[in-house]
Amino acid sequence: EVQLVQSGAEVKEPGQSLKISCQGSGYSFTTYWIGWARQMPGKGLEWMGIIYPGNSDTRYNPSFEGQVTISADRSVSTAYLQWSSLKASDTAMYYCARRGGGISGSLGDDHWGQGTLVTVSS
Amino acid sequence: EVVLTQSPGTVSLSPGERATLSCRASQGVPNNYLAWYQQKPGQAPRLLIFGASSRATGIPDRISGGGSGTDFTLTISRLEPEDFAVYYCQQYGRSPYTFGQGTKLEIK
Numbered sequence: 001e002v003q004l005v006q007s008g009a010e011v012k013e014p015g016q017s018l019k020i021s022c023q024g025s026g027y028s029f030t031t032y033w034i035g036w037a038r039q040m041p042g043k044g045l046e047w048m049g050i051i052y053p054g055n056s057d058t059r060y061n062p063s064f065e066g067q068v069t070i071s072a073d074r075s076v077s078t079a080y081l082q083w084s085s086l087k088a089s090d091t092a093m094y095y096c097a098r099r100g101g102g103i104s105g106s107l108g109d110d111h112w113g114q115g116t117l118v119t120v121s122s
Numbered sequence: 123e124v125v126l127t128q129s130p131g132t133v134s135l136s137p138g139e140r141a142t143l144s145c146r147a148s149q150g151v152p153n154n155y156l157a158w159y160q161q162k163p164g165q166a167p168r169l170l171i172f173g174a175s176s177r178a179t180g181i182p183d184r185i186s187g188g189g190s191g192t193d194f195t196l197t198i199s200r201l202e203p204e205d206f207a208v209y210y211c212q213q214y215g216r217s218p219y220t221f222g223q224g225t226k227l228e229i230k
Binding site for chain 2 (some may be wrong): 035037043044047059112113114118
């Protein structure tokens with residue numbers, strides 16, 4: 001069974017750093033893209049970026065490029081989303097999702113993590 | 123960037139009725155790589171349709187997708203109580219892989 005398990009909720013202060021994780025299981029982690037999406041409270045989904053763990057090819061939404069870093073560690077089948085300096089406006093639910101169809105990514109985001117709630121407040 | 127505009131913003135229907143949701147792209151979606159997702163409160167999104175018209179695993183055949191190029195639709199032929207939720211389209215043909223703003227399907 002394919003599963004994506006995300007790390008737990010975080011409460012941070014503005015200016016702090018943070019790295020959240022998404023561990024994949026039940027499939028070959030290196031042969032599927034994994035993406036990240038943000039959902040601010042009461043709002044819609046925003047696509048942030050995506051990584052192919054097999055070769056670390058990474059693509060960002062220009063709206064998020066430079067604000068976050070997406071990475072992956074093949075040895076532990078885990079993708080990461082990190083911030084070096086959080087802002088209050090980063091408060092949101094963050095989802096990871098596997099892009100189906102292997103390297104072609106042709107089958108949509110077929111499996112999703114449960115989400116990680118990040119709260120940034122002083 | 124491909125901008126996706128969904129309409130209507132909210133639609134109110136009764137169980138048993140037919141729902142038609144629209145997603146219009148600002149430019150052609152390469153390979154018709156257009157997906158539809160359902161999201162219920164407190165839950166992660168769930169894939170319904172990929173490639174504009176292919177149903178994902180376990181999705182009933184009363185849910186269908188259509189369209190090509192810049193105009194796409196999601197149709198639910200006979201609404202069940204579990205269908206009332208928010209629906210998002212997403213294009214994954216050209217990075218950045220954008221989402222529409224969502225359509226809320228509510229019970230009338």
